[in-house]
Amino acid sequence: MLYINLILLFYLLHLNWMLLLKGENIENKWYQYCNNFNKNYSLPFEDTIRQNIFKETINFIKKHNKKFQNGLVSYDLGINHLSDLTNYEYFQKYLQYYYYHNINNKNNKNNLYDKILKRKIQQRKIKFHQMLPRSDIPETINWLKYGYKNKIIDQENCKNSYILASISTMEAHYYIKYKKLIQLSTNNILKCIKRLGNFDCNIGGSIERIYQYGMLFGIPLENNIEKNNITCRNERKSFYIKKIYISIPMINSTTTETTTTRLPSSSLSPSSSSLSSIANALVESKLYDMNIIQNENIIINSNEIAMQQAIAFYGPVTAAIDARLDTFRLYRGGLYYDSNCSSTLNETNHFVTVIGYGKMNDNTGKEYWLIRNSFGNDWGVNGYMFLIRNLNNHCGIGTYFIYPEVA
Structure with missing residues (x-):
């Protein structure tokens, strides 16, 4: 050293x-x-x-x-609070080596989630959903314009994007359903998620576990608990997850079954009589374990069109991306594209909330994802990024995403 x-x-x-x-x-x-x-x-x-x-x-x-x-x-860079870090330090302080299924390994077989899973789940039903033609999906959607405008939170030298991105998505879905802005407790999750075999600020964690935690135990509001007085048992819980929707990038398939599922009603979401199914890249289940799904050889192709459909008809999603490049760290505005950004799942190292999509208002008309990050308001466009869309799954944006149906 x-x-x-x-x-x-x-x-x-x-x-x-x-x-x-x-x-x-x-x-x-x-x-x-x-x-x-x-x-x-x-x-x-x-x-x-x-x-x-x-x-x-x-x-x-x-x-x-x-x-x-x-x-x-197509984008410019600027000074922010990360500008006095080397790329190595940036990765070590803000990003994580473990993408989603690294958390579900043999070391976590005896955690609380697996015990509850074995005790409560007797029959697990997984549904495959139809993919709509792209022409039936709205060309643009921005959930900020529907009123979801919770403040951007800074990770502050903590590898907790898996928490902040998940919380942001959950808060957005709560607003879509109840038209009420809430702030869920990140401190509660950071301390109590270890009960489900997750990790901490120094390592990172799994967004799956965050959603499972919200389903099993519920999440209290930030203003309902004291920061240094978290018991993980006695807080009054205000938020619960009813169902989890997840995209899984797999290749080999044995059988597939297609069903049609009615979309949740929402006075805020786009409506159409012809829109009665959700992307085939999504799995619906009350509880699930990734290892079980893999062992059953259940295959669901995840991609950008599937994510577009999910955002349009349900709401924002939590997605994994590759954020390791200096151009990402110093991004200030414009349409982000860096040829060195990886599109593969095993090189994703960060989680964001995808809040919408559309086309740039310039002479190019290029398609973008509207990304909500967790680097504070000084990063990007007041905490947001325009990431190029439908260009070889840039930065792995459509590889792995998840969102809830709130109770």
């Missing part, structure tokens, strides 16, 4: 020297940055390192934004 730190120090000092040779002096910008984002590095050594990282970030942004001004890329 000491050897690595020495190499890092040498590299940063070398970078500082090269910047000075170029006549680049942004020390004032650094102090302004620290003031704007409440950065306080008490040790001179650390302040020097952070300042050099910040200088490198400035150069990276300038180079990229020059391409943006010349029309070579």
Whole structure:
């Protein structure tokens, strides 16, 4: 570790020297940055390192934004509270190595969820749903315009996007059904989800477990509990999940059965007499365990069209994406596309709420997903991103998503 730190120090000092040779002096910008984002590095050594990282970030942004001004890329970058981190530090503090089925491994066989599952579930019915023609799906939907506008929350050096993205989706569905904005307790989940074999700020966790927790135990409102007085048993629960809908990316199928399911009624959601089924990429079940589903060789293809249909007829979804790139970390606006962003499930490392979709209001008319992130309001467009849509499942956006039907 000491050897690595020495190499890092040498590299940063070398970078500082090269910047000075170029006549680049942004020390004032650094102090302004620290003031704007409440950065306080008490040790001179650390302040020097952070300042050099910040200088490198400035150069990276300038180079990229020059391409943006010349029309070579469709989005621009900007300074935010993550700008004094290396890419490695960013990944270690905000992203997670474990995507959904890593959590459901042999180490978690004796957790509380599995015990309840064995005791309560006698018969589990899984339904395959028809895919509508794309022409029958609304061209655009933005659930923010229907009134769901809960505040953006910052992860703050915690790998808890799996919680924040799930909570945001649940709150949105509660609003769609009851026309009431609520704020669910993230602190309650972070502490109590370990009962279901999930992890914490240092590792990350599974969005499946969050939804299962909401179904089994319910989730209290943030203002109903004290932050440091969480018992995981006595809080008054205000939110319960009735059903879970999940897309599962699998390839080999033995049999498939198609049924038609009536869509939940909502005075806020788009309506059409012809819309009576949901995407075949979704599974409906009262409770489920991923290992059981895999053992039964149940196959459901997940894709962007399926997610579009789910968002249009049900509401926002929680989705896994690849967020490891510096262009994602420093995104400020425009239509995000980076050819280095992975579209495969095993490289997803972050969770977001997909709040809608549409086409850009420019001469390109390119399709986008409206992404709600958990990096605070200083990131992106007030906490949101326009991610390119229907282009080879960019950043893995349509690979794995989930949403609830609230009780």
